[in-house]
Amino acid sequence: MAIQESDLMQKIVSLSKRRGFVFQSSEIYGGLKSAYDYGPLGVELKRNLMAEWWRAMVHEREDVVGLDASIIMHPDVWKASGHLAGFSDPLVDCRNCKERFRADKAPKVEAGTDIDYLEGGKKGGKKLKAKAERSYVCPQCGSPDLSPERQFNLMFRSNIGPVDVLGRITEVVERERNLTGADLRAKIEEVVKESAVYLRPETAQAMFVQFLNVQQTMSMKVPFGIAQMGKSFRNEVTVEHFIFRSCEFEQMEMEYFCEPGTQGQWLDYWVEQRMAWWRAFANNKDKFRTRAHEKAELAHYADRCYDIEYDYPWGWGELEGVASRTDYDLKKHSESSGTKLSYFDQNKNDPATGKPGYRYTPYVIEPAAGATRGLLVYLIDAYHEEAVPDAKGEDATRVTLRLHPRLAPIKVAVLPLVKKDGMPEAARKVVDTFFKAGINVRYDEQHAIGKRYRRHDEAGTPYCLTIDGQTLTDGTVTIRDRDTMKQERIAADRALEVVQERLRKI
RNA sequence: GCGGGACUAACUCAGUGGCAGAGUGCAACCUUGCCAAGGUUGAAGUCGAGGGUUCAAAUCCCUUGUCCCGCUCCA
Known part of the structure; x- marks a missing residue:
């Protein structure tokens, strides 16, 4: 029986609740935006899915080992990784071309002067003219038509320790009565930062930070990987599509460390491995595809990236990203911590000097999958309706979740x-x-x-x-x-x- | 972030100013002997929340929460 795509999500959400797969969080209190609880069947499905991933990525491989790191890490981890950068810097949206940029990095102009720019920032767009209200314009299209400066908190911030941070803020406000606006904010930020901690926005960083401990205790030889599953938290701009994008979500990530120059072949290898894994548990294997990122689309740390996408009821969307992260993260953490995160291969000659022994910072291939997205994908993939006459001979609909037996709760x-x-x-x-x-x-x-x-x-x-x-x-x-x-x-x-x-x- | 829609029993929904409803499900018992079987009885609702208008509000107005759809944004 053909199922209208627009109805499919509703049916899955409804079945999820009816049968105890997924409940809205705190439902009796009116629910909390984008938070979901996994019920008796949901928790089994999620555990089975993650166990299969762990089995394929860790247990069945000699070159990958596991890690289960703390969700709260040293704040400097996020400074080094670049996640904190967008935190303190005000971001501005261009109303003309929709670019989002850092105010302090934008081209400077004199406030009050007339600025010429093109509508939508496109060639052939209507010529527009406006007065610059601020001392900068959009770096993309030169437009002065900008949103207010706003602080974006990508990461969930908290404060560690028993002393209430509000008390310290109060002290600052009382002491610095002459300060206002940005200056006062900076003073408060200073006090808050002393005890600030962040909920990890990805599990990846712990695997970079623990690179040496893992490599040495297990005597791992490059190429090797560290795998980790667990919760991550992001203040998403928009949450959407049931459990597809939520602020608290679960990841299955693996960092595969390899010799510089070999990252391309390992990227191809992992894209293929991961694709085969997803398809192995699916009924509709053609609903999965890979998509290479455009140059402009690449994150700052990546030299190449593939998304494994699924054809959701609302269209193709990301399920797993397989990124070539270069040596960006290990280098950053080496600089920031003062601990050299590198690998020494005694059996190779240094290509630069030709002498025996080669020390280098490994390159990283990262297959990063959404566990909770995977659960959603397999629910969608499994949902099946068929017309079956009932005992009275009348038409009835039989709903089946054709989950892979190994995933079935x-x-x-x-x-x-x-x-x-x-x-x-x-x-x-x-x-x-x-x-x-x-x-x-x-x-x-x-x-x-x-x-x-x-x-x-x-x-x-x-x-x-x-x-x-x-x-x-x-x-x-x-x-x-x-x-x-x-x-x-x-x-x-x-x-x-x-x-x-x-x-x-x- | 913008626009539109929804929210009534566990689920799906009817009810548009005048007693809170149906089907399914659930519980107990009887019956039953393989594909949502039949019968009897029963429990179950702050009508998303708060405020207002009214003799009277699930119904009209305001505020708010959550979800959905579309755009936008994010990656």
């Missing part, structure tokens, strides 16, 4: 056909074997069997084991496939083995 539902004649007891015995094997199983005896099947279809449960009258006489159960609704009869004491086999081979 519940792997197996064990269902007594009716709750009498010893069937619940026989079912619980089967359930127990799955408990012991560490496979997420649900026992379910509520309502008619058909309803239980459909409920588990919506939850994405790939297999239902049904205990019926025959189980009691010959020890067999039926195993039902979520997508085909076909049933097979197997021995109850082989059920665990059969499910394990199916989970393994896909």
